Amino acid sequence: MAAMTRLCRYLIFCEKIIECALRISGPLYIIIATTIIGAVVYVYFTAILPLRCAPWSASFVGHASFGISLVFNILFNYFHCIFTDPGTPPDVMDPENPKHVTLAQHCRRWCKKCRKPKPTFCHHCQVCNRCVLRMDHHCPWMANCVGHRNYRYFFLFLFWLWLGCLYSTFMSRVPLRGFKSRTRASVVFTFIISIAIFLAISFLMFWHVYLVCTGQTTIEFYNNQRDRMAEKRKGKVWKNEYNLGWRQNWQEVFDERGPYWWITWALPRRVPHTNEGLFYPTTDTLDKLRVSEGKEDFALTPQTSTEQTAVSSAKDIV
Numbered sequence: 001m002a003a004m005t006r007l008c009r010y011l012i013f014c015e016k017i018i019e020c021a022l023r024i025s026g027p028l029y030i031i032i033a034t035t036i037i038g039a040v041v042y043v044y045f046t047a048i049l050p051l052r053c054a055p056w057s058a059s060f061v062g063h064a065s066f067g068i069s070l071v072f073n074i075l076f077n078y079f080h081c082i083f084t085d086p087g088t089p090p091d092v093m094d095p096e097n098p099k100h101v102t103l104a105q106h107c108r109r110w111c112k113k114c115r116k117p118k119p120t121f122c123h124h125c126q127v128c129n130r131c132v133l134r135m136d137h138h139c140p141w142m143a144n145c146v147g148h149r150n151y152r153y154f155f156l157f158l159f160w161l162w163l164g165c166l167y168s169t170f171m172s173r174v175p176l177r178g179f180k181s182r183t184r185a186s187v188v189f190t191f192i193i194s195i196a197i198f199l200a201i202s203f204l205m206f207w208h209v210y211l212v213c214t215g216q217t218t219i220e221f222y223n224n225q226r227d228r229m230a231e232k233r234k235g236k237v238w239k240n241e242y243n244l245g246w247r248q249n250w251q252e253v254f255d256e257r258g259p260y261w262w263i264t265w266a267l268p269r270r271v272p273h274t275n276e277g278l279f280y281p282t283t284d285t286l287d288k289l290r291v292s293e294g295k296e297d298f299a300l301t302p303q304t305s306t307e308q309t310a311v312s313s314a315k316d317i318v
């Protein structure tokens with residue numbers, strides 16, 4: 001028993017050390033990432049592009065434009081993910097806000113550390129030491145939590161970096177005979193670093209494509225697996241009520257609902273989330289969502305009869 005207690009204390013101590021190290025080393029990861037991206041971009045424009053295309057030919061201009069757009073998209077999403085607050089539950093409940101009223105009345109999960117209700121998908125981050133809305137994970141490369149408001153930037157950073165590495169690998173596979181040793185070294189460096197990052201993030205990118213398409217976060221995936229197994233033991237089939245179908249899930253996560261959402265989701269732009277991140281539509285309310293689309297913001301109003309009742313009866317209480 002005493003040995004078990006000692007082991008638990010040791011594990012908690014190790015966890016605290018790792019959390020502290022992640023908190024302190026955040027800026028270091030950002031410097032490393034921007035240095036690597038900067039070095040690859042520099043070699044691409046000063047060595048690889050002149051080697052592959054005649055200066056100012058049509059192909060030179062085309063490749064240069066594509067390279068610039070890739071770099072812009074990567075950096076735009078990277079820095080937006082770092083500097084965008086993922087969102088946290090409100091400190092003070094606004095009695096005029098139906099969502100706050102519903103949350104105060106019906107939220108069953110409570111964070112003891114933050115002393116706040118925990119909405120659906122909300123989890124407490126030990127590194128940031130606060131509750132994060134729709135928390136996916138704490139990312140050391142972003143020195144930030146990836147959650148409700150910055151998941152879009154995280155995913156797009158992954159997507160454009162993956163595409164950029166694929167392109168950079170393709171472009172840096174030039175024949176190296178006859179080049180100066182310095183140029184050769186920098187091109188080989190770019191090829192190795194590009195293919196290494198491409199292979200490393202390929203799994204991560206497709207993993208997040210799967211999560212978005214199935215209406216899950218990384219944390220919820222494991223919780224859902226647990227629920228699925230529990231229902232299976234009872235002889236029942238578990239269904240994720242937040243899985244609205246891949247198209248609707250995609251539109252919810254990227255907050256893109258116009259006729260050209262299939263293009264605009266990938267564009268480098270700041271999207272003010274219409275959903276506060278306290279409630280999310282479920283398969284039960286999907287029909288209402290379709291009816292209200294274009295007329296009313298579904299995500300900001302209570303949908304179920306329980307929520308409606310709570311709002312009408314609880315404004316004085318909150």
Ligand SMILES: [Zn+2]
Nearest residue numbers: 111114124131
């Ligand atoms: Zn908390």
Ligand SMILES: [Zn+2]
Nearest residue numbers: 125128138145
């Ligand atoms: Zn965090």
